[in-house]
Amino acid sequence: MTPMFKLLIAEDVRTVREALVRMIPWEKLGIELLGAAENGADALAWLDREEPDLLLTDIGMPRMNGLELIAEARLRKPDIRCIILSGLNEFEHARQAVKLQVLDYVLKPIDPVEIERVLAHVVEALRREREERQGVAFAVQAAKEKLPNVLESLPPGEWSGSLKKKKLVEQAIQVVKEEFTRRDLVLSDVAASVGVSYKYLNLLFKEVTGMTINHAVIKLRMEEAARLLKDPSIKIYEICDRLGYTDQDHFRESFKKQFNLTPTEYRNKFL
Structure with a gap:
């Protein structure tokens, strides 16, 4: 089928x-x-x-x-x-x-x-892409079955996998911190910057930090929005634009979800 x-x-x-x-x-x-x-x-x-x-x-x-x-x-x-x-x-x-x-x-x-x-x-x-991926996956699986499991043959403690994972996630976090205001930022950009697939990186990121990369980006954007809202000279629409949002309603909903207050309500606390 x-x-x-x-x-x-x-x-x-x-x-x-x-x-x-x-x-x-x-x-x-x-x-x-x-x-x-x-x-x-x-x-x-x-x-x-x-x-x-x-x-x-x-x-x-x-x-x-x-x-x-x-x-x-x-x-x-x-x-x-x-x-x-x-x-x-x-x-x-x-x-x-x-x-x-x-x-x-x-x-x-x-x-x-x-x-x-x-x-x-x-x-x-x-369909062509799916067929190509299935062909590659079959070839990789066949190769794995012919090779010994190197990791299992190593004495305990010789493989520093957890350290490598942590290092990759640290690199990804740095990229996210530098790029989170980009309107066209996508997960594959972050993954490419650390040299792994986006699916693997997202799983790894969640394993280490407890959140997905997408949630990390949103969290950083909302924290930056909160900082900028304390300055009354910066208009809310300007904050939206700085953080990569083109729709103020979406920005407002995301902010309220994070802080339980609308951007205006949050700003009024500091006036």
């Missing part, structure tokens, strides 16, 4: 959202439609519950726009494939989309034939 690829839609216009759900032959394309969120924040909550392979998102949405959603989604799942659906075809949006490694950019009004064409192309690419 051919494996299905999971897709999540984020679109704030109800008629467009419902049309996308109804008009595209998802199963025929080899896609399992997980659902359609009405804004970026709801889509992000969905990403915490599910692991979609594909994200089809509008740009202009309340609470969190599409570009910010893509950046957050790629922090959680760096290999997610993202396609933008929007009437906003200005150069700046296209430039940001390229930086975020968006696969394609489909303009409104929606054309089901065009969307089907784009997604069929993406699914075909995903």
